[in-house]
Amino acid sequence: MELAKLIAELQSMTVIAAALLIVLAAIGTAIGFGLLGGKFLESVARQPELSPLLMVRMFLMAGLIDAFAAISVATGLLLLFGKNPLLGEIINAAAQKVS
Amino acid sequence: MITQSEYIQEHLVHYQLNLHTLKIGNGGFWTLNLDTLALTIIIGVLFLSLFYYVAKHATSGKPSNLQNFVEMIFEFVQNTVKEIYHGASPLIAPLALTIFVWVFLLNTLDLIPVDLFPKLLSFVGINDFRAVPTDDPNLTFAMSLSVFVLIIFYNFKVKGVWGLGKEAFGAPFSFWLFPLNFIFRLIEELVKPLSLSLRLFGNMFAGELIFILIALLPWWIQWTVGGVWSIFHILVISIQAFIFMMLTIIYLSMAHESSH
Numbered sequence: 001m002e003l004a005k006l007i008a009e010l011q012s013m014t015v016i017a018a019a020l021l022i023v024l025a026a027i028g029t030a031i032g033f034g035l036l037g038g039k040f041l042e043s044v045a046r047q048p049e050l051s052p053l054l055m056v057r058m059f060l061m062a063g064l065i066d067a068f069a070a071i072s073v074a075t076g077l078l079l080l081f082g083k084n085p086l087l088g089e090i091i092n093a094a095a096q097k098v099s
Numbered sequence: 100m101i102t103q104s105e106y107i108q109e110h111l112v113h114y115q116l117n118l119h120t121l122k123i124g125n126g127g128f129w130t131l132n133l134d135t136l137a138l139t140i141i142i143g144v145l146f147l148s149l150f151y152y153v154a155k156h157a158t159s160g161k162p163s164n165l166q167n168f169v170e171m172i173f174e175f176v177q178n179t180v181k182e183i184y185h186g187a188s189p190l191i192a193p194l195a196l197t198i199f200v201w202v203f204l205l206n207t208l209d210l211i212p213v214d215l216f217p218k219l220l221s222f223v224g225i226n227d228f229r230a231v232p233t234d235d236p237n238l239t240f241a242m243s244l245s246v247f248v249l250i251i252f253y254n255f256k257v258k259g260v261w262g263l264g265k266e267a268f269g270a271p272f273s274f275w276l277f278p279l280n281f282i283f284r285l286i287e288e289l290v291k292p293l294s295l296s297l298r299l300f301g302n303m304f305a306g307e308l309i310f311i312l313i314a315l316l317p318w319w320i321q322w323t324v325g326g327v328w329s330i331f332h333i334l335v336i337s338i339q340a341f342i343f344m345m346l347t348i349i350y351l352s353m354a355h356e357s358s359h
Contacts, residue, residue, distance in 0.1 A: 060345060063338040064298070071301030074308050081312060082107045 021076030025069035032065045112227040135232045184352035195344045203340035205233045234303040243296035253354040
């Protein structure tokens with residue numbers, strides 16, 4: 001019974017952590033991309049002849065922003081759908097106690 | 100029937116060679132990821148021999164389609180390098196071309212179905228084959244550390260020990276704060292390989308994980324989500340290859356030119 005409680009506690013915590021990982025990454029990139037796209041459109045409206053040059057730079061910045069959000073989302077998804085690495089320790093400790 | 104998390108776990112295991120016992124399996128630090136090695140070498144050889152062939156058979160007359168294509172890539176990289184780095188270097192442009200095309204081709208392997216290679220190779224007795232080399236952190240770190248070594252080498256070669264010392268100890272604050280300056284400089288340099296490799300790895304890993312999750316959906320819905328993500332992923336693939344090349348050029352030109 002105690003084991004079930006422990007596992008439930010860990011899993012609820014893990015779900016919250018995964019949700020935070022995904023949500024914060026989404027918020028961060030959303031704000032970043034919003035600023036980036038807005039500034040890009042503004043500067044293209046001001047100087048349309050610079051548009052191809054700025055497009056390349058914008059995509060470069062987009063890739064730079066994207067990377068760490070992608071790591072965060074991947075970690076979150078792995079915790080959510082994959083095998084929870086933290087669960088193994090509880091099960092190991094329980095197995096030691098039983099034997 | 101295997102469960103969801105087992106399926107994901109299965110797809111995240113490399114085909115490894117234990118160097119202690121020379122058998123297949125995980126050997127801690129002394130492990131070779133055979134799938135990553137094989138795919139990178141095969142694709143590298145294919146790409147280099149194709150470009151070599153085109154370069155040897157290039158004509159100034161009417162170019163073939165292949166020659167046009169290779170020239171297009173070549174000129175794109177050349178222009179990018181010229182924009183950023185103004186000196187003469189025998190290394191930067193070829194390195195940039197190699198990195199761009201190689202990373203792009205390795206990333207492209209992400210677009211083939213996730214179960215195709217593992218399934219085909221399991222018939223010849225190779226289990227746990229991962230088809231995308233760039234989502235192995237060992238590969239991305241190997242590439243970024245090679246760039247890092249080049250950065251250090253050119254820093255010493257162009258500026259000399261005295262010039263580099265003056266730059267590392269004398270900036271951004273005055274010379275009297277030299278320990279602080281040196282720590283700043285050290286962090287600035289060490290972050291370069293770390294961010295370079297983690298950026299590529301993170302993007303590719305996230306991409307592959309989402310493809311694996313899509314593969315878990317029922318078959319009649321897969322093509323909608325899979326199609327959308329594949330199209331988006333083409334963008335990510337080319338941007339990541341481009342960024343890796345771009346940052347390599349920027350870092351190497353920073354090593355050539357005294358910035359302070």
